[in-house]
Amino acid sequence: MPATAQPLILDHAVIGVHDKLDTAADIYRKLGFALTPRGYHTLGSINHLAIFRDNYLELLGFPSEGEKKRADLWSYPSGLNGLALRTSDAAALQRELASAGKPVTDWKDFSRPVEVDGVQKPASFRTFQIGAEVVSNGRFFFCQHNTPELVWRAADQDHPNGALNISDVFIVSRTPQTIIELLDGFPSATPEATDAGITIPAGTAVLHILSEESANSRFGSAIPQSFDGNERKVALGLTVRSLEVAADALARGGFLSRPFEGGLLVDAEAANGVALWFKE
Structure with a gap:
């Protein structure tokens, strides 16, 4: 029996870079990806994105100085350590999967500022993890985009590597x-x-x-x-x-x-x- 009517869709792939975001961003620009400006999450992590037509790649790290607020993430090895699956309603999907007996965490909300035409706007998200205790070396999680128009912007999708x-x-x-x-x-x-x-x-x-x-x-x-x-x-x-x-x-x-x-x-x-x- 289906656990949900929501489809399974890859939203983005997370490449963990720990405190080496500058180095990783330089590598990925040289690989031919056009990266977004640095993002600062309210949860303490920092990122750059390579936005594609239907999904995207995220370089995710933390500042080299200051408190490391996302201790759960920094225990993973660097490299491809996260897969985000899309959901249109994280709270509803979390309830459905929990009712189906799947190991899910509570959902959490966070955001990061995005500058659009000189104006700061909050790109906001709601996420929860599945299989946190059984998945090794990273995570599977579901991501709800409250402001997809602030993520999938045409200006960010023209990559030198095609x-x-x-x-x-x-x-x-x-x-x-x-x-x-x-x-x-x-x-x-x-x-x-x-x-x-x-x-x-x-x-x-x-x-x-x-x-x-x-x-x-x-x-x-x-x-x-x-x-x-x-x-x-x-x-x-x-x-x-x-x-x-x-x-x-x-x-x-x-x-x-x-x-x-x-x-x-x-x-x-x-x-x-x-x-x-x-x-x-």
């Missing part, structure tokens, strides 16, 4: 059933077993759950090679306007990409702990 959307998320898991059970109950999000692992559709993106053997066979040394716990998020697929445009942007930034499954792959070591697969 990036259009996050199309794939790759998760190496020793207990894939844990993730399947957490995300079970959403319409049109039925897990499918493939030769490479398990896939779960999430809007315009696909979540790929791979065994360590399958991930290493497919990506080799391009992804993080060891981790504690049950799973780790290791790679993102990004659709681009043109591989030629992406290749030119990467070369200008000084990155060595290599051919990979019809696209281009940048190793995790060069991209702050997450492998990036550019594809048309």
Whole structure:
């Protein structure tokens, strides 16, 4: 029985950078992403975003000086450590998932100021986490955008590397059933077993759950090679306007990409702990 009528949609992918946001932002600009100005959350974290058509990438850190208010986040390894799934009503979805027996936290509200035509406006959000006690090396959470017009702005979506959307998320898991059970109950999000692992559709993106053997066979040394716990998020697929445009942007930034499954792959070591697969 479905747990909710709300769809399962990838909203954004979080790359944790701890107190190295300046360094990470420089890397991602050189990778060809147009980043938004630094954001300052009311919860204490700071970020830059790469906004795409249907989702976005977030570089999330904390100030190098002062109190670290988000202690729960800073315990995760740097790299791809958060997946935000979209909800139109976080409070209602939290109640539905709790009633279905899924482990969810209380929801919380926060915001960050955004400057629009010289005027400061609050971009506000409501989020809650699922599986906090069973997911390793990061988190799955649901995000309600109260002011999506302050996030998806056309001026922020023109990337020198031609990036259009996050199309794939790759998760190496020793207990894939844990993730399947957490995300079970959403319409049109039925897990499918493939030769490479398990896939779960999430809007315009696909979540790929791979065994360590399958991930290493497919990506080799391009992804993080060891981790504690049950799973780790290791790679993102990004659709681009043109591989030629992406290749030119990467070369200008000084990155060595290599051919990979019809696209281009940048190793995790060069991209702050997450492998990036550019594809048309």
